[in-house]
Amino acid sequence: MHENDISFLIRKASFAIHTALGPGLLESVYETLLGHELRRAGLEVKTQVALPVLYDGLRLENGFRMDLLIENKVVVELKSVEVLLEVHHMQLLTYLKLSGHKLGLLINFNVPAIKTGIFRKVNGL
Structure with a gap:
C-alpha cells in the first residue's frame, strides 16, 4: 500500500474518533483509539x-x-494541546529523517475541527 493511501485511512480514522469524542482527552487515549481503528481497517500498527x-x-x-x-x-x-508549536512540527521531521520514512502526520486532537489539526510532513516522498 502506498503512503498516500495509508495517510487517507489515518485521516479517516482520526475524523471518526474526533467526531465521536471531540477534543480534550489525553494524547494516550487518542493513541489507543487511533491504533484500534487502524487495526480494524486491516493495517499493521506499532x-x-x-x-x-x-x-x-x-x-x-x-x-x-x-x-x-x-x-x-x-x-x-x-x-492534544491548545497550540501546536514549531518544535512539534520539527519533532516529526526529525523522526522522519532519523527513521528514513518518507511520510508523517502530525495530528492535534485538541481542536474544534480535526481538519485544522492534521499536518502532513514529507521526507523525500
Whole structure:
C-alpha cells in the first residue's frame, strides 16, 4: 500500500474518533483509539516505537519514541494541546529523517475541527 493511501485511512480514522469524542482527552487515549481503528481497517500498527539516535559513535537505543508507525511506512505523531508549536512540527521531521520514512502526520486532537489539526510532513516522498 502506498503512503498516500495509508495517510487517507489515518485521516479517516482520526475524523471518526474526533467526531465521536471531540477534543480534550489525553494524547494516550487518542493513541489507543487511533491504533484500534487502524487495526480494524486491516493495517499493521506499532505504538511507541523506539527510534535510536546515532552521534559521534554513540548509539542511544531509545533516543526518541514515535507514537505510531503504520504499515512500517507512515509515522504519526499525536498531540492534544491548545497550540501546536514549531518544535512539534520539527519533532516529526526529525523522526522522519532519523527513521528514513518518507511520510508523517502530525495530528492535534485538541481542536474544534480535526481538519485544522492534521499536518502532513514529507521526507523525500
